[in-house]
Amino acid sequence: MIKKELLPDYNNCLVNLANSVLKKFGAETTAATLPLADKILAGNYKNVVVLLLDALGISILEKHLKPEGFFRSHLAGAFNSVYPPTTVAATTSIMSGLYPNEHGWLGWDVYYPQLDKNVTVFRNTEQKSEKAVAQPESYDASGKPIWTEDSWNEIVPAADFHVGNTFTPYKSVVDKINEAGGKAYSSMPFLPPYPQDLEAILNRIKNLCDEDGQKYIYAYWNEPDATMHATGTVSNETHEMVTALEKRIEQFASELSDTLLIVTADHGHIDSRNLCILDYPEIMNCLVRSFSLEPRTMNLFVKDEFKESFHELFRKTFGDKFLLLTRKEVLDCQLFGIGQNRPELDQMIGDFVALAVSDTSVTNTHFEAQKMPGMHAGLTQEEIKIPLIVVKK
Structure with missing residues (x-):
């Protein structure tokens, strides 16, 4: 069983921040609010304005930015993904105010x-x-294989409708x-209107802030x-990216007035x-289908005849x-939240779920393992702890 302290604090997380915003603007809440945010709001x-910078977790701030710099000097506190x-x-x-067990958007692949x-x-x-006959395109000087996108099967539409919006729809905080x-x-x-870079995103925020009336903007x-x-x-x-983001957001904040700017993240990094599951035929032989969710949170559907022995085989293969x-x-x-479980949640999560507690991740293809030295979606504090940066203008 899992130690409770390893899990996100589901009363001190992004869901609660979203519900603080709902409460502030007189909309119905679906979970507890975030006390720190309530005080600020x-x-x-x-x-x-809530500006979410993807993966700007606490550990990333600490690795790259000075304590006296703009982001860390405006850090009101840490909370959880x-x-x-x-x-x-x-x-x-954060867009819905719902826990993952409620909204069902559980990972990159579901x-x-x-x-x-x-x-x-x-x-x-x-x-x-990955193609069944896939081979590395070449090998480097040390004999390490080099994989390319050519090793993948053709990527095809999942359906002629949007699967997520159809089977796991939700109402956004903005709509509420x-x-x-x-x-x-x-x-x-x-x-809409689909701003495609940071400058366009910030310009839209600034233009909206200049309009009359009290408003909420999520970016x-x-x-x-x-x-x-x-x-x-x-x-x-x-x-360079993290320091440039800090510099640009500091400049942007200086142009605002009568505005509460909250900068946060969805997770750390x-x-x-990286390992590829295709290199473990014993594990593959046990599976009904490829795992989904994430390389650091794998849902595993196991054939009936291997269910009793799978735990031991998995531990023998991947250790601790x-x-x-x-x-x-x-x-x-x-694990996925303290809201009401979706009716199909138990079917979506498989027979077992493997949670990364180290720096090891497992991908479904060799090219993915090779091309992503940075990862997230596991059970470490570096991935879970995120900032609440507050700028009052």
């Missing part, structure tokens, strides 16, 4: 029992998979506030996550040692790198 501001601490689950939680498919929910495609008679807006690349940008996936958490590229829980243990410990 008590002020009477014309604009409340959700589980798994990953963009799909966490941004859906098993939908209605289709009997693993679906990459944000892209509405079937999960990436608007329906309650308030004003709320989004500024991110995936929603999202995909850095420093994209850079860290490609280069790790301590690379020069990551350092770690440097990862992962914590392997049964479906019952996952549901009993409320």
Whole structure:
């Protein structure tokens, strides 16, 4: 069984921040609010802006930024992501005010029992998979194989409709506030008017803030996550990205007035040692289908004849790198949240769920293992602990 202190504090997390915003704007809440945020939101501001910078966890702030710098000097406190601490689950939680066990957007790839498919929910495609005859394109000087995208099967649409929005729909905080008679807006690349870079996102926020009336604005940008996936958490590229973000947001904040700006993250990030599950035929032989969710949170559907022996085989294969829980243990410990479980949750999570408690991650394809030295979605504090940065203008 899992120690409770390893899990996110589900009364001190992104879900609670979203519910503090709902409460502030007179909309119905679905979970407890975040006391720290309630105190900050008590002020009477014309604009409340929540800007989420993907993967800017506490550990990333501490690795790259000075305590006296803009972000860390405005740090009101630390709080938690959700589980798994990953963009799909966490941004859906802050956008909906719901726990992952309620909204069902559990990870990058989600098993939908209605289709009997693993679906990459944000892209509405079937999960990436490797060709049965795939070979490395070449080898480096040390003999290490070099894989490319050519090793993947063709990526195809999951359905002729949006699977996530159809089977796991939710009402956003923005919509709830608007329906309650308030004003709320989004500024991110995936929603109208689709600002595609940070400058466009910030320009939209500024223009909305200049309009009359009290309002809430939720904004999202995909850095420093994209850079860290490609280069790790301590690379020069990551350092330049994080310091540039701090500088740009400080400049942006100076242009605001009568505005409460909250900067936060969906999760943190770690440097990862990546393995590919295809290199473990004994494990593969036990599985009904490829695992989904995340490389650091694997849901495993096991053939009936291997269910009793699987725990021992998994431990023999991966040692103490992962914590392997049964479906019952996952549901009993409320791993995915303390809200009302979705009816199909037990089918979505498989027979076992493996939670990364070290720097080891497991991917479904060799190319994914090779191309992502930075990872998240596991059960470490580096991944779970996120900042509440508060700027009052």
